[in-house]
Amino acid sequence: MTRLFNDPAAFADELREGFIDANGDLVRGVTGGVVRSTVSRPGSSAVVIGGGSGHYPAFAGLVGPGLASGAAMGNLFASPSAHQVESVGRAADHGGGVLLTCGNYAGDVLNFTAAAEAMRADGIDVRTLWVTDDISSAPASERSKRRGIAGGLVVYKVAGALAEEGAALADVVAAASHANDRTRTLGVAFSGCTFPGASEPLFTVPEGRMAVGMGIHGEPGISETDVPTADGLARMLVEALLGELPDDVPEARGQRALVILNGLGTVKYEEMFVVYRSVARLLAEAGVEVAFSEVGEFCTSFDMAGLSLTITWLDEGLERLWAAPAVTPSFRTGSLEVEPLSDEELAQADEAATAIPPASAESRDAAATVLASLRAAKDVIDANADELGRMDAVAGDGDHGIGMQRGVHAAVDAAEDAVARGAGAGTTLGMAADAWSDRAGGTSGVLWGLLLRTLAQTVGDEERPDTTTVVSGVAAAEQRLRETGGASVGDKTMVDAIVPFAGVLDQRQGDGLAVAWAAAADAATEAAAATADLVPHLGRSRAHGEKSLGTADPGAHSFALIVTAVAAVLEEGN
Amino acid sequence: MTRLFNDPAAFADELREGFIDANGDLVRGVTGGVVRSTVSRPGSSAVVIGGGSGHYPAFAGLVGPGLASGAAMGNLFASPSAHQVESVGRAADHGGGVLLTCGNYAGDVLNFTAAAEAMRADGIDVRTLWVTDDISSAPASERSKRRGIAGGLVVYKVAGALAEEGAALADVVAAASHANDRTRTLGVAFSGCTFPGASEPLFTVPEGRMAVGMGIHGEPGISETDVPTADGLARMLVEALLGELPDDVPEARGQRALVILNGLGTVKYEEMFVVYRSVARLLAEAGVEVAFSEVGEFCTSFDMAGLSLTITWLDEGLERLWAAPAVTPSFRTGSLEVEPLSDEELAQADEAATAIPPASAESRDAAATVLASLRAAKDVIDANADELGRMDAVAGDGDHGIGMQRGVHAAVDAAEDAVARGAGAGTTLGMAADAWSDRAGGTSGVLWGLLLRTLAQTVGDEERPDTTTVVSGVAAAEQRLRETGGASVGDKTMVDAIVPFAGVLDQRQGDGLAVAWAAAADAATEAAAATADLVPHLGRSRAHGEKSLGTADPGAHSFALIVTAVAAVLEEGN
Structure with missing residues (x-):
């Protein structure tokens, strides 16, 4: 439950202010959200993300060099208004046009679309893209109807990395769209979340049960089961994701992948590592080469108990863009030169003193x-x-x-x-x-x-x-x-x-x-x-x-x- | 509560394996914990941290270039054994000696001390240091009896940064000790945590109440109050920390500080930003210059609801070492060149269209x-x-x-x-x-x-x-x-x-x-x-x-x- 707030009606405004206070080196406040407080390349294209609050680090936590240019921040689980998205979009524009991208939810799509139209009316080149990684929310034949959940991180990161390189807006949109096509997520939930000041959770899951495919705002899942073991959950998630490869990925074996195990709020790191242990083993059995793995909280649902597994099927371009440097309040990667030990050094290091000394x-x-x-x-x-x-x-x-x-x-x-x-x-x-x-x-x-x-x-x-x-x-x-x-x-x-x-x-x-x-x-x-x-x-x-x-x-x-x-x-x- | 596990008795081992699976680019497993999988400077001193599991990202999540050389990982809330600490210490040694450092808990001190003695017997230069940042656990006159909580991050980071520069072990120990002297933390808790497979929480806090100064394993606090507003909590924490400045810091006004607002498990980011908003305002009123601020999860207590506020009173040396680059599974800083906007650019950007156009x-x-x-x-x-x-x-x-x-x-x-x-x-x-x-x-x-x-x-x-x-x-x-x-x-x-x-x-x-x-x-x-x-x-x-x-x-x-x-x-x- 949520315990710390002042006036519940002011919660979203106050968390935005506190977020800016804590991260002034990377973001500054504008009407409706935040944009980078750091220098961007003149003429480069901008990537603006956003959605309701309550999903931190999505979305404001992902603003910074190498990732998003700005984020529109709505009220708790409520889309930012068109005016707010437009305000952030205009502030983020460096003259190279703007990609407005968010998860595929009715309210967000409505407001991001209206903001795009308003900006285009002033001659700004604006494109939109809706993230659709949640495989539980519509069949594969209707991918465009799916919701966007934790896989949005991949789409935003790929777009932000390419924009950082100075690519044209059309190329940024194409790469982001390709990342979305190559990304699949499935989530589960064990409990609902409670808003500040509310006496009841926003939604509930029966004790000891698990909602499979439940959305990040409590949208109904596709089924409900007893809570499985950590290994059982890993198997269920991996099998579901391996069961629906992108059209241009013929088989999982030999394919390189990015894997994200995302906590939704109150499932903690220790539990996630126990689950990830099994995920890693199952993917290895299936012949998938895990090029990158992230275990943590990337798109939460306030204090909901649950997690999701995301797989992005990589190619050379996606791999390069995922690995590119990024510095944001919550996500940093690829920026310090890290030199791995050689096999020889590893072998030497592993030769521990396990030998039995001679005895009379x-x-x-x-x-x-x-x-x-x-x-x-x-x-x-x-x-x-x-x-x-x-x-x-x-x-x-x-x-x-x-x-x-x-x-x-x-x-x-x-x-x-x-x-x-x-x-x-x-x-x-x-x-x-x-x-x-x-x-x-x-x-x-x-x-x-x-x-x-x-x-x-x-x-x-x-x-x-x-x-x-x-x-x-x-x-x-x-x-x-x-x-x-x-x-x-x-x-x-x-x-x-x-x-x-x-x-x-x-x-x-x-x-x-x-x-x-x-x-x-x-x-x-x-x-x-x-x-x-x-x-x-x-x-x-x-x-x-x-x-x-x-x-x-x-x-x-x-x-x-x-x-x-x-x-x-x-x-x-x- | 903890929902995801296999055999509860295997939980700590399995989380360690999953952690290594997910972070092989930075860590590798050794008996009793992990050490870096990256190249360290030959002859440099090593910083080995550790403690019980259940506090992620403390301690294993802090291993990597610029921070810890290795971490000993005990069972849930249980100290690693002397043998485990020794094993990690030996694997982390690059020939420049080892600092073994952990929070000041009886079990940890016993085992880290025994490990240090065993390594010294083989001629390795080993020093120990116990973190004592928790102001609630003993009066200021008995600082050496205090427990170590979230402020450990500062001590480990300062030590790791100096070791990375190639400093001698004695200098690393002196800097870490100085960081400990300059760091104060106070925490509060709203609920206990539940271990894998347990039907009852390990400890409880009455509904609607807040334990002030409760330790990260449920050690009793110094008082209990009703849960205050976010602003009220911020005031209580800031006043307590401003009330006990280090001996060599005559007054808070004009003093530069590092501020860490740390979530203990199920108090989420949005709530923490609302609290931080008030913390920032109160520190500004007191004339404290916040040079760095971190809001997130740095030392948790499994799924306990609670948070802590840490202030480190900086000087030039501490400021440089905190800002130095570090890359670990959970903490990354200072590695990508980030150029802030100039005041002129900011003013220009802020000049929004708030003017009222002329009207008939x-x-x-x-x-x-x-x-x-x-x-x-x-x-x-x-x-x-x-x-x-x-x-x-x-x-x-x-x-x-x-x-x-x-x-x-x-x-x-x-x-x-x-x-x-x-x-x-x-x-x-x-x-x-x-x-x-x-x-x-x-x-x-x-x-x-x-x-x-x-x-x-x-x-x-x-x-x-x-x-x-x-x-x-x-x-x-x-x-x-x-x-x-x-x-x-x-x-x-x-x-x-x-x-x-x-x-x-x-x-x-x-x-x-x-x-x-x-x-x-x-x-x-x-x-x-x-x-x-x-x-x-x-x-x-x-x-x-x-x-x-x-x-x-x-x-x-x-x-x-x-x-x-x-x-x-x-x-x-x-």
Whole structure:
């Protein structure tokens, strides 16, 4: 919904003023809209676009060198008047004539046509062109009846680029018309949009449903379905667009294309990238070469939830004009020299350190114990994940169980891979550490990653790790954890469990690793239980609120669970 | 809410893949994130940014020449692991050392610090810097405890621009740190965001309320208020930021600034421009010189509704580095030579045709009758606006009454202005026509604009308009309307009323203007009422659905009302 406005009746005027305030380096206000505030080539032809407001960056956001010369700005979803279009057209004219172009809507066509007539009456050379890229709005046999949606960007960009080169108006119109013929769009919507001050949306889509082909002002679509997966939506859009190639494009395979995935308002970038991932794969399967891709917001429908996919089937001319430099408030391209890496440099860069370093037979033996310990840790965390979540939910965000599961599962997978490839104990621990912290997220992921990585450094890939090595590794890890987390014993964190664990392990090391470890695990278990009585850690601010009293710390508890499980593995190994 | 995903657990991985697919000209994937796919200067220092996903274009959208060298990408709202940051840092290093920088959040600081230590252990020169621009998250006396939000863009841009010039790492760090010291942000939120697959938002703000200072992950704000007007919000944000100048900026007046109005997700561009309009005015009042302004989405919080205002207090160095060229997937600046118009050219361009052409005394007399007629039209439309709306609501979108009111009020205002400035009848009609069509919107605005403009051309500013002149003006207007609207009698439009009106006016002109006009008005009224029995016009597709049977056409009805009201004016004038 729209929350920020003053007088709703003044909204369109005020957004135009604010837009000009923010972009004075590129545009200046004239009656009915904006024109460039930058120097244009005398005698060059002008490209004037426009339509209702509420579609930003269409249309005013596309005014600047290399793109539009001016934009007429109507009220919300309402065509600018003929007088407004004429005013912008006259201000944009540099003596080379004017192309007035907009989407194919009754009101816009009426007003742009009337403006063209008024200007022609004064001897100005004016041509008009209506964008018709929306394949859902009329059958292919009646393309001239289709609406114009996000594909307008391509038409305006091609026209603007050619005008910038100083081409004659007739050539600009021909190129724009060709771009329109080669451009197809299909959109979907999940919700309507709400105007400033309105209590109801302008139109609605039932919850969980998707309107296919719905227009950018809520014009009815051609069908309605349940909301598909991102992959399912990508397939639907790609199949529809591949199903209607332009007459002069015999087949998609081998054809170069410009692809635009356009957000209509409240479908956000992250969702669009997930959809685009599938679009790219499907086009590659179909043999289409994507020469340019744009994922973002180019023609919105205020705060409507929805998106559209546009394909322009390129030829050499269109490719050159799309790539040409443009600088506008919302769209900039092709202006800084960008040098891609060579294949050789890429290969070199990709040769990451994925090789397994050589290891002694003793260390490879010990790696098997590391793996068994991690598997035991996985089992005990799986068995206690719900309880850990409940403990965390009392005071935190309740994701400790899930995070630990993600981390320990990834660590076991990585350790299995390492052992299968002949890694020693140190490398196995190190790969498990990276996998754990990569996948777990949250503070527990950081701390377990640090703990295992510190152990890995002490253990190495040469010697069989003896009791002394393990004890000093645990001591180093304990110290590292305290330094990194900034917490002390009594702060109600994992530190409360690892400190007594490391202490007892050190004291009892004369009894051999298995016995010492078991005693240390008992100490950790006792200490973890005792955290229930402590005042919470009041160090660094936490995003989701401070912990409260009365529950044991889940981080200390899961540490105790794991070292106890590992004690059983070491006992068995004896 | 988030609608488009596949497996929610794979969302962050898939968005990263789609992002790389869409932006292969600028970025390539490495473990844990992306680095530039373009050539960097050997030996130059690298700027690596990062954080959780869900904030696009932060952080991956800011990687490219002139800005970041790479970005570590964590899971949704979760820090990347130390291993991931390290992997991106190593891939981004060109031999000149690396600045690892991110927002000041516990998880990010932990992982970026650990990555820096791991890289330093291999002899790489690594520095860290935490962005702390959010003034709501700690008092000014504890700036180092503040969170980093949208102001990070300034810090990363300044660092990236200096690194691009080949500066030493220490200088890059110093400039970035200075940019952080000079940058302040305050944000507000109106709603929470919803993660893929989640049934509930991650956090909520009560309907109609605004959380002031709420963080980009839902961290609690400092207060909650009712949602203010756009102007009220602008004032609150500007006052808060002007209330805390950096130590080395003695006063705001005369100080040059960079201003960023950042949308957090579902507050859209149009709303932001309305807010920015006020921000610009308030800063001007305070004597701040806005050197650069950006209105858009730079650091989002998934689909959260909210925005933030950032001010960076510039000096020569910061100004140069902000303006330097950058090309990234989401942010491009300063790369194409843009030549502003000179003051002289601007003045020339602004000298619009606002002058009132000379008029005869007779025509100025007639202009008074035009004004009286328009006032009568205004009164009758005001009195019937609700009924016109109801007639339109049966079949259309119900805005005919409102549109006619807007148009006729604007026409009266313009005519009053024209008459006061000595305009003749033709100029008065023409200015009224432009005002009507500019303000009314919709088809009725187009048609009434055309009608009055055609009359204006026939009437002119010289002769007193006699009966013949008015009759031929109405006939020309009638023809123009039929041509433009593409409608014929019987199509259930305004044409159904104007055709009999013009016909009777022509037939009865021998009886004098007042009598003929009254008879013609009666014919129009009869014809308008008869439209209730007609089949609707099935011409060009309408955005909001076709009209249905059973009600008189509101356009024909309002025409009849107006000409009847004007008949009374002409009668009085006799």
